[in-house]
Amino acid sequence: MHRITVIGGGFAGLTAAITAAEAGAQVTVHEAHHTLGGRARTADGPYRTNEGPHALYNGGPHWSWLRQRGLIGPLAPIPPLEGARLRLRHRGALRRTPPLAMLRLLRRGAGRAPVDTDFLTWATAVAGEEGARAAAHYSAVALFHHDPGSLSAAFVQERLRRATKLPPEAHYPRGGWGGLIDRMAARAWDLGVRMETLSRVDTLPTDTPVIVATSLDAARRLLGDPALTWPSGRTVLVDLAVRTRRGDAFIVSDLDAPGWLERFTAQDRTLAPAGEQLIQGQIPISPHASKADGVARAEQLLDAGFAGWRERVTWRRTAVANGRTGAVDLPGTSWRDRPAVDRGDGVYLAGDQVASPGVLSEVSFNSALTAASLALGRPAPLDLERA
Known part of the structure; x- marks a missing residue:
């Protein structure tokens, strides 16, 4: 034996x-x-x-x-994205849909991305620089990296497609x-x-x-x-509980820079006491950026998607995860x-x-x-x- x-x-x-x-x-x-x-x-x-x-x-x-x-x-059922308020920050404003150029990268006609080229270079040739950057930043939900565009195009493309697939692949115990x-x-x-x-x-x-x-x-x-x-990522983790208020976003994804907030109690009310909402987020930061830099960016996303959140906070915690978010593959x-x-x-x-x-x-x-x-x-x- x-x-x-x-x-x-x-x-x-x-x-x-x-x-x-x-x-x-x-x-x-x-x-x-x-x-x-x-x-x-x-x-x-x-x-x-x-x-x-x-x-x-x-x-x-x-x-x-x-x-x-x-x-x-x-499993906690994922609410319909429209009813659950999926929001994307692009050019400083919240919107419901991604820019058209970003969608070009999700079509089958975009082809298979190469391993030996960085994602930003390859995606810019397919959809232009604006769409390439928006797609790279959106993919940070599965990368936890401050500069997804600098990573292998094949590596980022796989994660981008998995993260945007409908119906969603993501499930929550x-x-x-x-x-x-x-x-x-x-x-x-x-x-x-x-x-x-x-x-x-x-x-x-x-x-x-x-x-x-x-x-x-x-x-x-x-x-x-x-x-x-x-190589791995470095990201600021933000946990926040706020008193419930109608109109709060389910997800806020930053297309201007890598960052993601998610209201986990939208699908699972057991994660926080009655009358409160649990928000978790990750803001990737560079090796030389401070925790305060990441927290400040998280607060900008919170301002955009959770009106009056500062007056509603009941609990808060922040941390930095350095090299603890999985592998990233360079070109x-x-x-x-x-x-x-x-x-x-x-x-x-x-x-x-x-x-x-x-x-x-x-x-x-x-x-x-x-x-x-x-x-x-x-x-x-x-x-x-x-x-």
Whole structure:
């Protein structure tokens, strides 16, 4: 019987643990925090916030995997976008529809964007500079990067199309992502997985295959491998509760600069006390910008979409996520160029900056499934090229 050690009890770690345990392995999960979940934790208390806005896309293989095991659970219904007040800030004013030039980039005739050209250059040739910049800024909802136009055109195009697809691919587990994590932990427990919290690992075990399902920074320190690096984003996270008022926007997307606000209680009233609304947002900032710069931009979006919000605030929290928002691919690179899952000597990586395809949490899932299969000595159950 295989024995496998998983370091990290977030979405990737639990996926790997469940996959290995279903194959008959004895699995131990070590989580340094006192609770499981990693960045997918949902806060306790009256305001059920995640670490930044979270959505579960249904276009990847993880959706089928979770559904087959009954792990998705109840979903909060997405309100109709028109009735829910989707607003786009363009040229300093709110509008209901994107500029026509931006829509040209969403048509099939736009073609497949190249890997080795930056998005702004490619998109400008297709739709003009104004449409290219608006599309790049809109795509920041799935990028968390201050300059999406500078990234690989193929990388940004995939995320832009996924984020604008109708009907929407994004879904929201009712009560926050914590419920999803709880169901995954219960599944792992039923399979006999041993889960140790407050268990920080400083030295890799040598008697079992090891799946390192931590952030890339933590994996680099643990493995002592300076090559474990990859670009990521830097973004200001804003959580805000306000007293309910008719006319508040559901989503405010900034097309003048990267930025996104979302009223999560529009689809899930359980996330805040009665009479209050929970707004979560992310404002990408450059490596040299301050937190205050991002907060100021968030407040500009709040002024545009949530009239009188300052007088209605009941709770507020801000933070900076640096290198914790997934991989971004520069021109000339793709997911295949990121740090490999197989590190040799029975060590495997899983996480959102590893060499696996997908959008947002899909990268963690795909890499975790691959890592578990390799640790078991089995062929990968997932065709990454098609995933």
